[in-house]
Amino acid sequence: MMELLQTLLQTGQELLGPAWLPVWTLVKIMAIIVPIMVGVAYLTLAERKVIGYMQIRIGPNRVGYFGLLQPIADGVKLFFKEIIVPSGSSKFLFVLAPIMALAPSLAAWAVVPFTDGMVLSNLNAGLLYILAMTSLGVYGIIIAGWASNSKYAFLGAVRSAAQIVSYEIAMGFALVCVLMASQSMNLGDIVNGQQGRFGMLNWYLLPLFPMFLVYLISGVAETNRAPFDMAEGESEIVAGFHVEYSGMAFALFFLAEYANMILIAFLTSIMFLGGWLSPVPFLPNGSIWLLGKVSFILLLFLWFRATFPRYRYDQLMRLGWKVFIPITIVWVVVVAAWMQTPLWVW
Amino acid sequence: MNFETVVFYVFAALAVIAASRVVTARNPVHAALFLVLAFCSMAGVWILLEAEFLAITLVLVYVGAVMVLFLFVVMMLDINLVQLREGFWRWLPFGAVLAGLMAFEMIWVLGSSKISGGKEVIKHAADYSNTKELGRLIYTDYVYPFEIAAVILLVAMVAAIALTSRRRKDAKSQVVPEQVAVRKADRLRVVKMSAEKHAQKSDSTAGVAQ
Amino acid sequence: MEKITNFFKTFLLFELVKGMALTGRYFFARKITVQYPEEKTPQSFRFRGLHAQRRYANGEERCIGCKLCEAICPALAIKIEIAEREDGTRRTTQYDIDLYKCIFCGFCEESCPVDAIVETRMFEYHGEKPGDLYYTKTMLLALGDKYEEQIARDRAADAKYR
Numbered sequence: 001m002m003e004l005l006q007t008l009l010q011t012g013q014e015l016l017g018p019a020w021l022p023v024w025t026l027v028k029i030m031a032i033i034v035p036i037m038v039g040v041a042y043l044t045l046a047e048r049k050v051i052g053y054m055q056i057r058i059g060p061n062r063v064g065y066f067g068l069l070q071p072i073a074d075g076v077k078l079f080f081k082e083i084i085v086p087s088g089s090s091k092f093l094f095v096l097a098p099i100m101a102l103a104p105s106l107a108a109w110a111v112v113p114f115t116d117g118m119v120l121s122n123l124n125a126g127l128l129y130i131l132a133m134t135s136l137g138v139y140g141i142i143i144a145g146w147a148s149n150s151k152y153a154f155l156g157a158v159r160s161a162a163q164i165v166s167y168e169i170a171m172g173f174a175l176v177c178v179l180m181a182s183q184s185m186n187l188g189d190i191v192n193g194q195q196g197r198f199g200m201l202n203w204y205l206l207p208l209f210p211m212f213l214v215y216l217i218s219g220v221a222e223t224n225r226a227p228f229d230m231a232e233g234e235s236e237i238v239a240g241f242h243v244e245y246s247g248m249a250f251a252l253f254f255l256a257e258y259a260n261m262i263l264i265a266f267l268t269s270i271m272f273l274g275g276w277l278s279p280v281p282f283l284p285n286g287s288i289w290l291l292g293k294v295s296f297i298l299l300l301f302l303w304f305r306a307t308f309p310r311y312r313y314d315q316l317m318r319l320g321w322k323v324f325i326p327i328t329i330v331w332v333v334v335v336a337a338w339m340q341t342p343l344w345v346w
Numbered sequence: 347m348n349f350e351t352v353v354f355y356v357f358a359a360l361a362v363i364a365a366s367r368v369v370t371a372r373n374p375v376h377a378a379l380f381l382v383l384a385f386c387s388m389a390g391v392w393i394l395l396e397a398e399f400l401a402i403t404l405v406l407v408y409v410g411a412v413m414v415l416f417l418f419v420v421m422m423l424d425i426n427l428v429q430l431r432e433g434f435w436r437w438l439p440f441g442a443v444l445a446g447l448m449a450f451e452m453i454w455v456l457g458s459s460k461i462s463g464g465k466e467v468i469k470h471a472a473d474y475s476n477t478k479e480l481g482r483l484i485y486t487d488y489v490y491p492f493e494i495a496a497v498i499l500l501v502a503m504v505a506a507i508a509l510t511s512r513r514r515k516d517a518k519s520q521v522v523p524e525q526v527a528v529r530k531a532d533r534l535r536v537v538k539m540s541a542e543k544h545a546q547k548s549d550s551t552a553g554v555a556q
Numbered sequence: 557m558e559k560i561t562n563f564f565k566t567f568l569l570f571e572l573v574k575g576m577a578l579t580g581r582y583f584f585a586r587k588i589t590v591q592y593p594e595e596k597t598p599q600s601f602r603f604r605g606l607h608a609q610r611r612y613a614n615g616e617e618r619c620i621g622c623k624l625c626e627a628i629c630p631a632l633a634i635k636i637e638i639a640e641r642e643d644g645t646r647r648t649t650q651y652d653i654d655l656y657k658c659i660f661c662g663f664c665e666e667s668c669p670v671d672a673i674v675e676t677r678m679f680e681y682h683g684e685k686p687g688d689l690y691y692t693k694t695m696l697l698a699l700g701d702k703y704e705e706q707i708a709r710d711r712a713a714d715a716k717y718r
Contacts, residue, residue, distance in 0.1 A: 053582075053587070054582050054583050055582070056582060056586075056587055056588050056589075057587060057589050058587045058589045061591075090373075093379070123398075124398070124475045124477070125398050125399055125477055128399065128402040128403070128406065128477075129402055131402075131406050131410075132402045132403075132405040132406040132409075135405075135406055135410025135411065136405070136409060136410060138410070138414055139382070139414075142414065142418075142421075143379070146375055146417075154421070157421075158418065158421070158422075161414050161417070161418050164414075165410075165411055165414050165415065168410065168411065185477065210567075213569065303576055303579065303580070304576075306579050307575045307576050307578070307579040308572070308575065318522060322522075527562065529562070
């Protein structure tokens with residue numbers, strides 16, 4: 001396998017010369033994005049199935065065996081639907097918004113490592129880059145809400161903007177704890193910092209457990225998922241920021257939401273659950289562990305949605321500002337003090 | 347012209363166009379979005395300068411948080427453009443003088459040999475961490491200015507919160523800790539009762555009630 | 557002491573975990589979905605589905621054009637025109653039910669003095685273009701002829717409860 005790759009690399013270099021680097025990078029980007037898109041498609045199916053099962057239903061099972069072709073059918077349907085641009089809307093921004101929603105959530109994947117060294121761009125400031133990219137995702141929602149020229153969309157955009165900005169702070173502080181513990185902002189180094197003789201006990205999950213909870217819950221809030229899906233709020237603002245969208249433009253918002261979910265799941269497993277490291281010392285490490293952890297966190301996302309009722313907006317803000325941010329700040333100080341003592345063994 | 351120069355000119359041109367559109371755009375929301383674009387292209391230029399920490403922080407802080415709040419406010423405002431443009435010609439000379447002055451100052455400061463002097467950008471190895479270097483400088487050479495700036499910001503923040511958080515006496519509000527502390531047993535009493543009997547059979551109890 | 561346990565319960569998200577355990581249990585519960593085209597739920601003989609007009613055994617239509625159903629219809633879905641037939645009886649010339657308007661309340665059936673308009677158990681019907689669900693007298697009579705056997709059986713089963 002590796003030899004085949006080597007020969008491919010060499011022939012490519014000889015054939016294309018200086019143009020080889022961008023071509024090879026594009027190939028790598030496709031190798032990341034295509035599985036993500038497939039993952040997104042099947043995450044929608046998994047969501048419908050899991051929530052269905054928790055509600056004593058069986059979920060989609062008509063298109064293909066066990067409903068396995070359902071995401072493809074949905075995609076085809078959305079693809080052929082007409083995109084209606086509302087009158088009085090700002091056309092350019094209306095079209096730009098779904099792109100702005102999807103692009104950052106895909107761009108963030110550039111620094112996510114899949115196993116040791118298997119990463120598109122081994123950026124030293126990887127953690128910061130991720131934070132910056134996830135913070136850009138809110139523009140898609142804001143622009144969509146404003147450009148639609150609809151009050152529901154606008155209310156959704158305003159809600160979402162305030163929500164995402166609030167939870168980003170807690171998320172950032174949680175990550176500060178991680179980078180203090182690992183003393184690196186490179187995601188690969190963060191995972192390698194969690195390696196040790198005791199398997200699971202070496203993960204940052206243990207010393208940073210409160211941060212793990214904060215990060216996971218803020219992640220749910222950042223991706224506008226239930227129980228924090230105030231931006232959509234079907235019962236009060238119809239569908240929030242994307243009421244006016246149809247067809248492929250709507251599908252892009254959908255893709256962005258699920259791509260963000262997968263991204264958050266990856267980041268949580270990389271930063272707190274030891275990424276591709278095996279939980280027990282006698283088993284070998286590998287990306288299969290990473291995928292397992294990611295699937296578990298995605299299951300948690302779906303599980304939350306099936307279990308919890310939606311937050312009220314003021315409670316959401318209270319949780320973000322008055323609970324999470326104080327907890328994270330306190331834990332930053334605790335970890336900083338802890339690291340100065342010999343009791344810090346991670 | 348190598349690749350880096352091309353990228354620099356693309357980013358620089360984008361930044362200049364976006365910045366000029368910020369002032370010329372008729373719609374304030376468009377202006378704010380152009381400011382976002384200007385920030386992003388400046389972040390690109392900074393990355394070319396190997397200042398990746400500053401570039402990413404610019405995107406994270408200004409684009410990701412500050413501009414979102416800006417947009418938030420601007421979208422809510424009902425701005426009357428005609429009214430806004432009324433004094434344009436009257437104040438133009440004053441504004442022009444101010445702008446000229448600022449441009450002159452900037453050229454004077456940036457053009458002096460102390461700051462740039464047309465030096466080449468120093469290239470570093472791939473494992474060189476701009477962030478680490480910046481952190482070291484901030485907490486050694488520039489620790490006092492840094493801490494003073496931090497304290498000033500903290501004071502400003504405390505003052506802003508103190509000024510706005512006046513609690514009105516007549517306003518009703520929820521006491522969240524109390525609400526959270528409530529348990530089921532505090533509010534709910536489960537009463538065990540035998541199922542209600544048919545009217546004929548409960549003659550004796552009916553008599554007592556009378 | 558209770559305060560301390562409550563404090564820890566709050567921060568360890570005890571109640572949320574409890575809720576998730578509940579939904580988690582239901583994940584493995586037996587699913588009760590009825591797989592519709594293959595499986596069907598049992599139907600009552602009082603089921604109110606598509607309308608039909610009945611005839612007597614000798615082939616004479618029952619409807620006498622009294623317009624009680626038209627009067628009682630809460631959705632104003634029924635339209636009736638009447639005229640005298642050659643044999644001197646009162647008959648409808650037009651009896652239309654607009655199924656787009658109909659709410660399937662069954663009042664027409666209850667108001668009918670001669671059991672002419674009835675609601676059958678049929679609920680699997682559709683219209684492909686506008687106007688397809690506007691049922692005229694001939695269509696209703698045809699439906700009545702087609703399902704007469706079942707309609708009569710259902711009326712007989714329901715008779716003792718009336």
